[in-house]
Amino acid sequence: MYRYILNRLLLSIPTLIGAAALVFVLMRLIPGDICMVRLGGSGGTVSPSALAACHAQIGLERPLPLQFLDFIGGFAVGDFGTSMWSGKPVIQEIASRLPVSLEIALLATIVAVAIAIPLGTISALKQNSWLDHVVRTVAIAGIATPSFWLGILSILIVLDVSHYLFGHPWMPSIDYVPLWDDPLGNLSIVILPAITIGYRYSAVTMRMTRSAMLEVLREDYIRTARAKGLIEQLIVNRHALKNAMLPVVTLVGIEFAFLIGGLVVTEQVFNLNGIGRLFVQAVQNQDYTLTQALVMLTVAIFVVTNLVVDVLYAWLDPRIRFG
Amino acid sequence: MKTHIRGLAVGLSVTLSAALAATPALAQTPKRGGTMTYMIPADAPPSLDGHKENTFATLHATAPFYSTLISINPDNPASSTDFVCDLCTEMPKPTDDGKTYTFKIRKGVKFHDGTPLTAADVAKSWQYIVHPPKGVSSAREAYMVMVDSVENPDDETVVFKLKFATSAFVPALADPFAFIYKKDILEKDPTWYEKNVLGSGPFKFSSYEIGQSIKGVRNPDYYHQGKPYLDGFNAIFAAKQSVRVDAIRADRAVTEFRGMPPSARDELVKELGDKVTVQTGDWNCVNLLTPNQKKKPFDDVRVRRALALAIDQWKGAPALSKIATVHTVGGLVFPGSPLAATKEELTKLVGFGTDIEKARAEARRLLKEAGAEGLKFELMNRNVDQPYKFIATWAIDEWSKIGLKVTQKVLPTGPFYEGLRAGSFEVAVEFNCQNLVNPLLDVAKVLPRSVYPENYGGYEDPKLIELYNAMLHETDPAKQREKMRAFETYALDTQVDTIMTPWWERIIVARSYMKGWKISPSHYINLNLANIWLDK
Numbered sequence: 001m002y003r004y005i006l007n008r009l010l011l012s013i014p015t016l017i018g019a020a021a022l023v024f025v026l027m028r029l030i031p032g033d034i035c036m037v038r039l040g041g042s043g044g045t046v047s048p049s050a051l052a053a054c055h056a057q058i059g060l061e062r063p064l065p066l067q068f069l070d071f072i073g074g075f076a077v078g079d080f081g082t083s084m085w086s087g088k089p090v091i092q093e094i095a096s097r098l099p100v101s102l103e104i105a106l107l108a109t110i111v112a113v114a115i116a117i118p119l120g121t122i123s124a125l126k127q128n129s130w131l132d133h134v135v136r137t138v139a140i141a142g143i144a145t146p147s148f149w150l151g152i153l154s155i156l157i158v159l160d161v162s163h164y165l166f167g168h169p170w171m172p173s174i175d176y177v178p179l180w181d182d183p184l185g186n187l188s189i190v191i192l193p194a195i196t197i198g199y200r201y202s203a204v205t206m207r208m209t210r211s212a213m214l215e216v217l218r219e220d221y222i223r224t225a226r227a228k229g230l231i232e233q234l235i236v237n238r239h240a241l242k243n244a245m246l247p248v249v250t251l252v253g254i255e256f257a258f259l260i261g262g263l264v265v266t267e268q269v270f271n272l273n274g275i276g277r278l279f280v281q282a283v284q285n286q287d288y289t290l291t292q293a294l295v296m297l298t299v300a301i302f303v304v305t306n307l308v309v310d311v312l313y314a315w316l317d318p319r320i321r322f323g
Numbered sequence: 324m325k326t327h328i329r330g331l332a333v334g335l336s337v338t339l340s341a342a343l344a345a346t347p348a349l350a351q352t353p354k355r356g357g358t359m360t361y362m363i364p365a366d367a368p369p370s371l372d373g374h375k376e377n378t379f380a381t382l383h384a385t386a387p388f389y390s391t392l393i394s395i396n397p398d399n400p401a402s403s404t405d406f407v408c409d410l411c412t413e414m415p416k417p418t419d420d421g422k423t424y425t426f427k428i429r430k431g432v433k434f435h436d437g438t439p440l441t442a443a444d445v446a447k448s449w450q451y452i453v454h455p456p457k458g459v460s461s462a463r464e465a466y467m468v469m470v471d472s473v474e475n476p477d478d479e480t481v482v483f484k485l486k487f488a489t490s491a492f493v494p495a496l497a498d499p500f501a502f503i504y505k506k507d508i509l510e511k512d513p514t515w516y517e518k519n520v521l522g523s524g525p526f527k528f529s530s531y532e533i534g535q536s537i538k539g540v541r542n543p544d545y546y547h548q549g550k551p552y553l554d555g556f557n558a559i560f561a562a563k564q565s566v567r568v569d570a571i572r573a574d575r576a577v578t579e580f581r582g583m584p585p586s587a588r589d590e591l592v593k594e595l596g597d598k599v600t601v602q603t604g605d606w607n608c609v610n611l612l613t614p615n616q617k618k619k620p621f622d623d624v625r626v627r628r629a630l631a632l633a634i635d636q637w638k639g640a641p642a643l644s645k646i647a648t649v650h651t652v653g654g655l656v657f658p659g660s661p662l663a664a665t666k667e668e669l670t671k672l673v674g675f676g677t678d679i680e681k682a683r684a685e686a687r688r689l690l691k692e693a694g695a696e697g698l699k700f701e702l703m704n705r706n707v708d709q710p711y712k713f714i715a716t717w718a719i720d721e722w723s724k725i726g727l728k729v730t731q732k733v734l735p736t737g738p739f740y741e742g743l744r745a746g747s748f749e750v751a752v753e754f755n756c757q758n759l760v761n762p763l764l765d766v767a768k769v770l771p772r773s774v775y776p777e778n779y780g781g782y783e784d785p786k787l788i789e790l791y792n793a794m795l796h797e798t799d800p801a802k803q804r805e806k807m808r809a810f811e812t813y814a815l816d817t818q819v820d821t822i823m824t825p826w827w828e829r830i831i832v833a834r835s836y837m838k839g840w841k842i843s844p845s846h847y848i849n850l851n852l853a854n855i856w857l858d859k
């Protein structure tokens with residue numbers, strides 16, 4: 001088991017280097033100049049000396065191979081350098097945003113799993129009943145509805161309902177407060193985005209749970225269990241659901257990893273200062289160092305999530321053993 | 324009919340709100356206390372250093388922490404000529420034929436760390452702005468071309484010596500980014516202010532969460548007696564307009580200080596009625612349609628003239644103002660400035676005539692003469708909604724009326740600037756948006772690139788430079804105005820180096836309990852919050 005994990009971690013190194021080389025080259029293919037965006041983006045005059053000083057300060061005048069070696073060398077020792085845009089250490093830039101994205105991703109996952117697994121299971125057990133049709137309709141609507149649209153709609157509903165109830169529109173604080181500073185305040189800020197993201201997420205997971213359950217319920221060992229006279233609840237919970245969870249766990253893992261850096265529009269709709277928003281800013285500002293670090297972070301999150309999913313497989317299906 | 328009545332009601336309430344906003348600040352006694360939350364319509368600024376940055380996001384976040392030598396009068400910010408002392412004791416009269424300005428600095432001013440602020444700090448800050456040492460960048464260096472030296476003969480005096488007398492100097496000195504920093508810190512580490520805040524302004528720095536918020540608390544030692552009125556402020560970064568509108572609607576924020584489009588104003592007024600006030604005014608920003616004269620057929624003045632003639636400025640401005648942040652037809656100079664062209668003067672320039680059918684007939688004739696009938700070209704634009712895309716769509720429609728087939732190419736900011744600098748465009752939607760109204764420097768945008776690095780028209784023109792220099796060195800207001808007309812006529816009419824579009828309109832919607840703040844023609848000024856109080 002430990003050997004398997006170690007092997008997987010070692011195999012991730014070429015993946016990370018490949019991703020690093022790709023993002024390094026791609027970023028530099030985008031036409032533009034971070035210093036011009038920074039100094040002239042608001043319409044002011046940019047003198048050649050100010051432009052040259054900016055280039056020198058962020059090291060853009062150095063040869064590209066040296067820049068790449070710096071990036072890879074720094075990454076190997078956990079030093080991502082400083083943001084070309086803000087001049088702050090990249091680690092600091094990411095660390096201030098990561099808790100927000102992690103919290104939303106975690107809450108959205110909880111919302112999604114809490115909705116998807118019971119409803120997906122019921123839907124499979126009551127296949128083609130009115131209940132199944134309702135659940136499938138809810139799931140398809142969830143897949144078809146963009147999260148950002150649902151986000152805007154939910155904000156407007158909260159504003160209008162609070163206006164109707166209290167005589168003035170209400171929304172939670174616009175200034176994010178960390179969970180450990182003010183748990184209730186924090187929850188009031190993150191719950192709406194978590195629900196709007198969780199709904200789409202749950203819809204996809206619900207569909208997967210339903211189809212996996214339908215497949216498992218037709219397996220011979222389920223028929224045997226029924227023939228043995230086991231009660232239905234035990235058959236579903238212990239034998240069917242656990243085995244049907246394999247593809248669901250994979251899906252939840254991929255979705256969770258995606259949510260860390262992929263909530264670009266939802267973070268903007270709710271003005272959450274997360275990794276997704278930082279990603280867009282970094283690309284728009286042509287902040288090479290920050291974009292590179294964020295891509296590496298995303299790759300690392302996917303690698304770790306896949307590893308966790310693989311380990312979970314063994315627990316869910318004892319037939320799976322690591323070589 | 325119902326729609327018309329509702330539209331009228333919104334319009335009336337806007338006007339009424341604006342009127343209400345303008346009057347009560349003087350009549351009421353300011354109340355002390357309260358923390359004001361406002362929105363900054365941007366993501367995190369590159370740094371907190373006003374000397375190095377050009378973006379309003381830096382100013383909206385840091386202006387309350389700093390003092391400047393002089394500023395636009397906060398009680399009359401709509402004026403483009405009313406300057407008052409901030410750190411100085413009185414506005415000086417120039418000596419030495421207008422080439423020397425001697426400022427006396429207030430006594431007893433302290434930085435927020437308790438150390439005294441002296442003329443040495445003022446002089447050092449300005450020396451770094453005007454002539455930054457090697458390796459240090461100053462975004463304002465190019466504006467201060469007229470300054471020869473800045474000295475402090477003693478702890479209470481700062482002397483600016485100019486290379487030549489010019490009325491562009493005093494407005495340039497009121498630059499809102501020209502924060503007064505501590506001399507010792509600047510000398511020790513010129514990059515310190517990029518990540519740290521230490522000023523002498525009305526508010527002391529409290530905290531900064533990158534991309535989220537910046538907070539300040541009242542400076543009890545502020546040198547303007549009785550100010551600021553607020554206990555503190557909390558500025559929230561929010562690039563998305565709907566977030567800002569919802570925040571004001573739900574009273575999570577009082578206002579934003581950049582400017583909203585008409586649709587957002589109407590939405591808030593409709594929803595909140597007299598709970599919000601609206602202030603509007605001309606904005607010192609304008610989009611320009613710049614042909615690249617290095618590309619054919621735009622090297623032919625007849626083609627450029629045809630492009631200008633096709634656009635109906637007088638009909639377009641009021642129509643566009645309903646949906647975009649533009650309002651006033653104008654020439655090269657900000658319409659509110661004494662140096663701006665009157666309507667009578669404007670109508671004499673190509674593209675500003677009042678008979679559009681006659682103008683378009685002439686445009687078609689010129690295109691035919693130049694062999695450019697049915698010309699197809701690409702209009703490069705920046706990926707910004709307000710008002711860039713509105714302006715471009717309007718211009719394309721106007722050009723189609725003389726048979727031109729124009730497509731719009733929208734690019735993000737980085738590639739857009741790369742396109743401008745590389746000269747790879749045919750016609751571009753540019754913009755000229757300066758910190759405060761200083762027409763003599765603002766119009767330099769149309770000077771050739773050899774003189775003004777951010778001109779992308781691809782032309783060299785010694786006569787234009789000559790006309791500009793004559794105007795810049797002229798100190799007699801009447802003669803200066805005449806020279807400005809000659810410069811403007813040459814750039815917009817004779818050469819048609821660029822085509823004007825309506826000047827922007829600044830619309831500020833605020834919760835009506837915010838008092839003491841007045842709109843200015845720039846979103847870069849009047850931002851230190853010292854005069855603001857909350858009527859709650």
